[in-house]
Amino acid sequence: MQRRIVSLWFPRLAAERSLRARPVDAPFALSLFDRNSERLYDLCPRAEGFGLNRGMTLVHARSFCPGLLTRPADPAADQRFLKLLARWATRYCPWVGIDGRDGLFLDITGSAHLMGGEEPLLDDIRARLARAGLTARLGLAGTPGTAWALSHFAEGIAVPGETLTRIGALPLSALRLADQTCTALERLGIATVSQLHNLPRATIARRFDRDVLFRLDQALGDLPEQISPLGEEQAFAVRITLPDPIGLLDDVMAAARRLTEHLCRRLDTAQKGARALKLTFRRVDQENQAVELKLARPMRDGERILALFERGVSAVDAGYGIDMIRLEAVEVEPLGLRQLDRSEGLEKDSLDDLITQLGNRVGLENILRFQPVDSHIPERSFKLVPAACSRPVPAWPAHRPRPLRLFAPEPITGTGFEPPQRFRWRGRALSVIEAEGPERITPAWWEEDASWVKGLRDYWRIATHQGQRLWLFHTPQHPAWFVQGEFG
Amino acid sequence: MSLTFSSVYPLKPARAHEVCGDGALVFAAIAAGTARGAVVWISESWRPTVNPEGLAPYCDPGRLLLTRADSQLNVLASAETALRSGAAGLVVAEVSGTIGLTEGRRLQLAAEAGGTTAVLLIPEGAGSNAAETRWRCAGATAPAGGPHDPRQNGHDSTRWRWSLIKNKIGTLSEWVVRWDAASHRVIVVSEAGG
Numbered sequence: 118m119q120r121r122i123v124s125l126w127f128p129r130l131a132a133e134r135s136l137r138a139r140p141v142d143a144p145f146a147l148s149l150f151d152r153n154s155e156r157l158y159d160l161c162p163r164a165e166g167f168g169l170n171r172g173m174t175l176v177h178a179r180s181f182c183p184g185l186l187t188r189p190a191d192p193a194a195d196q197r198f199l200k201l202l203a204r205w206a207t208r209y210c211p212w213v214g215i216d217g218r219d220g221l222f223l224d225i226t227g228s229a230h231l232m233g234g235e236e237p238l239l240d241d242i243r244a245r246l247a248r249a250g251l252t253a254r255l256g257l258a259g260t261p262g263t264a265w266a267l268s269h270f271a272e273g274i275a276v277p278g279e280t281l282t283r284i285g286a287l288p289l290s291a292l293r294l295a296d297q298t299c300t301a302l303e304r305l306g307i308a309t310v311s312q313l314h315n316l317p318r319a320t321i322a323r324r325f326d327r328d329v330l331f332r333l334d335q336a337l338g339d340l341p342e343q344i345s346p347l348g349e350e351q352a353f354a355v356r357i358t359l360p361d362p363i364g365l366l367d368d369v370m371a372a373a374r375r376l377t378e379h380l381c382r383r384l385d386t387a388q389k390g391a392r393a394l395k396l397t398f399r400r401v402d403q404e405n406q407a408v409e410l411k412l413a414r415p416m417r418d419g420e421r422i423l424a425l426f427e428r429g430v431s432a433v434d435a436g437y438g439i440d441m442i443r444l445e446a447v448e449v450e451p452l453g454l455r456q457l458d459r460s461e462g463l464e465k466d467s468l469d470d471l472i473t474q475l476g477n478r479v480g481l482e483n484i485l486r487f488q489p490v491d492s493h494i495p496e497r498s499f500k501l502v503p504a505a506c507s508r509p510v511p512a513w514p515a516h517r518p519r520p521l522r523l524f525a526p527e528p529i530t531g532t533g534f535e536p537p538q539r540f541r542w543r544g545r546a547l548s549v550i551e552a553e554g555p556e557r558i559t560p561a562w563w564e565e566d567a568s569w570v571k572g573l574r575d576y577w578r579i580a581t582h583q584g585q586r587l588w589l590f591h592t593p594q595h596p597a598w599f600v601q602g603e604f605g
Numbered sequence: 606m607s608l609t610f611s612s613v614y615p616l617k618p619a620r621a622h623e624v625c626g627d628g629a630l631v632f633a634a635i636a637a638g639t640a641r642g643a644v645v646w647i648s649e650s651w652r653p654t655v656n657p658e659g660l661a662p663y664c665d666p667g668r669l670l671l672t673r674a675d676s677q678l679n680v681l682a683s684a685e686t687a688l689r690s691g692a693a694g695l696v697v698a699e700v701s702g703t704i705g706l707t708e709g710r711r712l713q714l715a716a717e718a719g720g721t722t723a724v725l726l727i728p729e730g731a732g733s734n735a736a737e738t739r740w741r742c743a744g745a746t747a748p749a750g751g752p753h754d755p756r757q758n759g760h761d762s763t764r765w766r767w768s769l770i771k772n773k774i775g776t777l778s779e780w781v782v783r784w785d786a787a788s789h790r791v792i793v794v795s796e797a798g799g
Contacts, residue, residue, distance in 0.1 A: 467692035468643055468670075474686050475645075475672050479679055483650070485671040487657040499657045501671065510667040519658035521630045550746055584627055584744035586763065602656065604763070605631035605744075 119277050121235070122344070123223040124264035125206070125242065126254045130219040131159035131195045135188055137250045144182050147190035148175050158190035192218075203347055209238065214344035220268070222261050222344045235274055258283070261344060262336030266291035266310075280337060285311030292332040298325060310336075351387060353446035355379045362401045362438025366431055369398070369439060373426060376444040377419040390415025390452030396426060398433055399441040406433050411481050413472035413505040415450040421466065425473050472504050481505045489514055494561055494569070495601075496523055517556065518578065520588040520602030526568065529589070531598035536577045536589050542600055547581040554578060555591070571595045578604070608778040610793045613738060613769060615639060620737035621688075621712045621723040623704075628742030628765045629726045630655065631663070633697045635784060635791060636724050638664035642694030645687040647672040647680050652699060662786055677702050684723065685711055691719035699726045709733025732771070739771035745781045764794055 127133070131147050144167060146160035155175040167182035179185055195218070203221055206213045209232065212224035225238065232238040239255050246253040256267025258275040266284045267273055270291045275283040284291060287310050289299045302325070307313050313321070313333060321329055334340040355376050363369060373396060384391060394410045408429035416422065472484050485501040488510055492498050498516070531537035536552045554577030560569035572594035580586045588602035616622050616636060624632045634655070637644040644664065646655065650673040657666030670693070674680045677700060684698040696716075704712075704727065713735045716723045725736070732739050745766040768779035781794045 467690065471645070471687060471690045471692040472670070474690060475683050478683055478686065479672060479674045483673040485673065487666040487669060487671070489657070495656075495658070499666070501654065504670055513657065513661050513666050515661065516658050518662070519656055521634060521656055521659040522653060523656045523659070524653050580744065580746065580763075582746055584746065584766075586744050602659070603627075603630070604659065605628050605634070 118227055120224070120259055121226050121229060122258060122261045122264040123209075123225055123239070123242075124216065124256045124258075124261065124268040125221040125223065126216075126256075126265075126268040127199075127202075127219045127251055128254060129159060129161065129252050130199065131190055131192070132161050133251050134195060134198050135190075136161065141186050143184055143186045144169075145186050145188075146178065148187045149190040149192070157187075158192075195219075200347065206242075209242065212344060212346050214346055216261075216265070220265070222264070224344050225257075239274070260336060260338045261342045262293065262332065263338075265293060266336060281311065281314065284336065285309065285314070289313060292329075292336055294329060294332055298329060301325070302329070353380060353383055353387075353389070353391065353449055354443060355383070355445075356441060356443035358441045359439070362440045364435035364438045369430060369433070369435070369442070370423070370427070372442050373430065373444065374419070374423055376442060377423050377426075380444055380446060381417045381419040381422070384417035384446065384449065384452075387449075388451060388453055389446075389449040390417050391422070391446035391448070392450050393446070393448040394422065394426075395445045395447050396430070397443045397445070398435070398439045399443075400436045401438050401440050402436055404436060408433060409447075411473070411476055413469045413476060413481065413484075415452045416469075417452060418466075421470060425470060425477075428474070429477070476505065486510075487513075492561070493558060494566075495519060495558070496568075518604075521605045523588075523602045526590070526599035526601045529598050529600055531591075532596065534575070534591060534593065536579050536591075537598060540598070542587070545583065547583050547585060547587075549579050550582055552577050552579045558590075571597070576601075607796075608769070608772075608776045610778075610780050610782075610796070612775065613772065614791065616722055616724070617737055618722050619717050619720045621709070621716050621725060621735070623725045623727050623732040623736040623739040623771070624742060625727050625729050625732070625739070626741040626743045628744055628767075629740075631765060631784075632740060632742045632767065633724050633726055634660050634663040636722070637669070637695055637697060638789065639791075640695035640722065642668075643670055643692070644668050644695045644697065645670045645672060645684075645693040646697045646699075647674060647683050647687070648699035649674055649677065649680055649701060652701075663784065681708050681712065684725075685715045688712065688715035688721045688723055689719045691721055693721055696721055696723045697726065698723065700731070701728065703728075703731040704733040706733055706735060709735030713737070736771060737773050738769060741768045741770050742766070 135147060144164035146164050147158040148155045149158040157169060157171055157173050157178055160169055164185060169178045169181055199215060203213045203215055206221055206223055210223050210225045210228040214222045216222050229235045229238050232241055235257055239257060243253060254268045254272050256264040256272060258264040258267055259277055259280060263275055263280050263284055266287055267275060270287045289302055318330060335342045357372055357376055392412055392415050396408045398406045410425055476484050482503050484504045486504045486507050486509060487499050488502050490498055490500050529540045529542055531540055536549055539548045555575035558574050558576060571592040574590040574592055576588060576590045579589055586604035587600050589598060589600055591598050646669050654671060660666050672683050674683055680698055680700060684696055687693055687696045712723055743766050745764040764781050764783045766779060766781050769777050780796060782791050783794055785792045
């Protein structure tokens with residue numbers, strides 16, 4: 118079957134997207150900071166009427182048109198919008214690709230008859246886009262290259278076999294060539310596609326880069342060109358719209374239960390688990406309220422998710438009532454099927470739920486677990502890792518006696534190699550009954566550590582008459598005494 | 606009638622207990638070591654964490670779930686959540702200010718609802734009236750070389766003086782205790798201020 122491609126070009130995509138959201142009745146342009154100044158990024162036809170064009174600095178443009186209204190451009194949002202349009206375009210054919218910043222390719226091979234033919238298909242696209250407030254230029258041909266040329270330079274349809282006659286008279290930039298190449302060819306007196314086509318191929322190949330012949334062949338169908346369709350994004354979101362607004366907690370939870378069941382079924386088929394969820398309530402006054410939930414482990418157990426949502430939902434202000442609820446799994450992670458185990462089971466699950474509950478209050482990154490580190494430096498012998506992405510250590514390595522609380526070394530007065538008999542620490546006078554030591558710890562020379570610049574440490578465990586049991590150290594290389602820990 | 610240690614220790618389950626004094630941390634560590642299941646240890650983020658190597662003789666540090674809250678309010682709220690869920694065997698909360706009667710009572714009710722024991726480390730004199738028991742812990746000094754010198758028996762020399770300073774269901778007393786690592790329990794060295 119003959120391949121048929123539609124090229125869809127939105128010449129004012131960015132400006133029209135912005136105007137769709139908030140229309141204005143004035144010359145309008147979008148500006149973007151580029152090459153050290155604010156420049157026009159896109160503009161409406163009225164602004165063009167004042168002689169403005171893209172790339173001009175904003176100051177310059179204002180001097181031409183003092184009444185110009187501008188908003189900052191958002192290219193990332195434009196790209197998202199284009200993706201939405203690509204999704205919309207799948208109503209005409211299943212194979213839609215994105216073309217640069219502002220275009221789409223539709224491979225309508227074999228699907229034009231569904232809209233009653235090629236002409237009605239283009240009319241339908243044009244009418245629907247016009248209703249949405251978007252200017253579109255359309256080209257239909259046997260190859261993407263020709264369709265692109267038509268949409269950008271001469272709107273219309275090229276019937277099979279007529280490709281060259283339709284694009285022959287078009288300028289060279291219709292072949293998607295770089296500006297420099299076009300200028301170079303024009304200097305030789307070659308201004309249109311047909312002139313280029315009539316030249317002997319060998320001379321072109323010798324004088325210009327291969328792009329020229331490559332693009333020409335693509336347009337004429339001598340070289341293949343693929344359209345890559347967008348991957349289908351799996352969206353894990355469900356919503357429920359209610360005929361009458363609801364406001365009681367029980368009703369809202371019942372609606373949320375139906376949503377979670379539905380979402381979890383979907384996660385189940387995809388073998389995924391939700392890691393972060395968002396429950397959005399739209400009230401009748403169009404106000405949105407959202408409850409977010411971050412989970413300690415990926416899961417898809419509806420009942421448990423619902424129980425965790427309870428605290429957040431009870432804090433929602435229902436106002437005059439809620440008429441739409443949407444549940445979205447914002448972050449999903451793979452979660453395969455798991456063999457049930459009698460020994461773990463409920464207790465583990467409830468601990469994970471507790472981590473989630475605490476995490477929603479103080480942040481999941483603040484729920485931590487100890488993990489041993491293989492280091493002889495006391496303050497480096499462990500690390501803290503978030504509990505949500507770690508498992509408990511089965512066996513903690515045994516060490517020498519260490520204090521229950523370690524703190525940054527606090528200097529005390531003392532001389533000699535034995536611990537001082539009396540000293541003051543934290544405002545209290547202490548006298549030593551017994552001292553045990555020394556235990557010598559050398560700094561790790563392969564690591565930079567500012568607190569170990571004084572070199573070797575001789576550690577002593579001491580007990581005082583006042584009841585404290587402390588961990589002191591002496592630095593023989595720079596004589597001084599410090600307290601570093603409390604045994605309690 | 607004098608109060609026996611075994612009637613108040615191990616701590617009454619599903620209740621909130623308060624500890625103060627220099628040895629409070631050891632009290633909490635021992636309580637964590639003798640509790641079943643996971644231990645949720647809640648403290649404010651400015652405070653240095655407990656040292657897992659120092660904790661290891663009393664309690665496996667792998668069982669600890671540390672929660673770092675930004676304020677005392679969140680410490681108490683997290684403690685209530687953890688107690689009510691019943692997923693942990695023990696909840697330890699390090700509190701830096703006073704606990705009001707409302708907060709204390711809420712924690713007590715949460716502990717009863719979830720069946721979880723709570724140990725609150727409080728500053729001296731900052732407890733609430735709702736606590737089941739309150740203890741003051743300090744290191745005890747044994748005269749070296751005396752008849753009680755533990756090293757003569759080959760034990761760890763460390764002793765603590767644990768005073769019961771509030772008891773909802775009985776009288777007050779104090780004991781000198783030591784930790785027996787081999788049997789993993791607290792052993793009373795001498796009764797009533799001995």
